[in-house]
Amino acid sequence: MSHWPIGVIYIELTPRQKQILAIVKEKGPITGEQIAEFLGLTRATIRPDLAILTMSGYLEARPRVGYFYAGDENRSLWLRRLRAIPVRAHHAPPVVVGEADSVREAIVRLFLEDVGTLYVLGRERLLAGVVSRKDLLRAAIGRQNLDEVPVGVIMTRMPNIVTVSPDDSVYDAAVKLLEYQVDSLPVVVPRGENRHALEVVGRFTKTTVTRVFVALGRDEPWVGGES
Structure with missing residues (x-):
């Protein structure tokens, strides 16, 4: 289970999302197609995982470049901001x-x-x-x-x-x-x-x-x- 620092809301990642994070940490910047190739999956299959990881602040996505690992501080800030916005x-x-x-x-x-x-x-x-x-x-x-x-x-x-x-x-x-x-x-x-x-x-x-x-x-x- 992946946790935020004490006092901050945490999100539990799936095994595949953890794999994606590990790949991006090691290989980033890296495109979604390249991540999918490492996992032996299609880009469409991992699209929801990439969206959740990006929304949660784990990853940053840059056009024509790919995905970067965002780091704990940035992730915490993004999640707190998102959690504070009501429907x-x-x-x-x-x-x-x-x-x-x-x-x-x-x-x-x-x-x-x-x-x-x-x-x-x-x-x-x-x-x-x-x-x-x-x-x-x-x-x-x-x-x-x-x-x-x-x-x-x-x-x-x-x-x-x-x-x-x-x-x-x-x-x-x-x-x-x-x-x-x-x-x-x-x-x-x-x-x-x-x-x-x-x-x-x-x-x-x-x-x-x-x-x-x-x-x-x-x-x-x-x-x-x-x-």
Whole structure:
């Protein structure tokens, strides 16, 4: 287990991430393709590992040069900054449809809003599921009448949905995006005492992560949410 200094949040690395760190320490600067070759893997396979190590401050990435080992001091600073940025300050408004809405209506909404995922609301406008581009594409290439098929038939239902809280850090949310390979996460708050009754208050996307990291890289204060 890899630890931060006492009093600082730590992150546990996987065996492959530790291998990557060892390679970069010895061979850096080194490209992602070269790291993958040392491991006998493809660049796509290790892309999530490189992203996590970079976000955590273990590595630095420089265009047309490759990856460098950042060192403990830099890593600690980056993680503390990321842990201090809450999701509530940066999430975008949610894009939703009703569980009884037709697949055709959902497709129109998806394209009008230019998003990859719609959040589906059920009774009392609580989160009931999510529907993705792939879900809608599968329905569209079938022989069903899209005006007659409700979104509830093709969506992924609760509790099989990855969510994030407004109080979570953008780092934790970014890790979920990578681990579960999704384009966005519904930002939810419990309604009442039932922890399974979730109200959708926003969406956290890969675009959000990109904007936060650009702001951090420029050492700029991050003001406002995602447009």
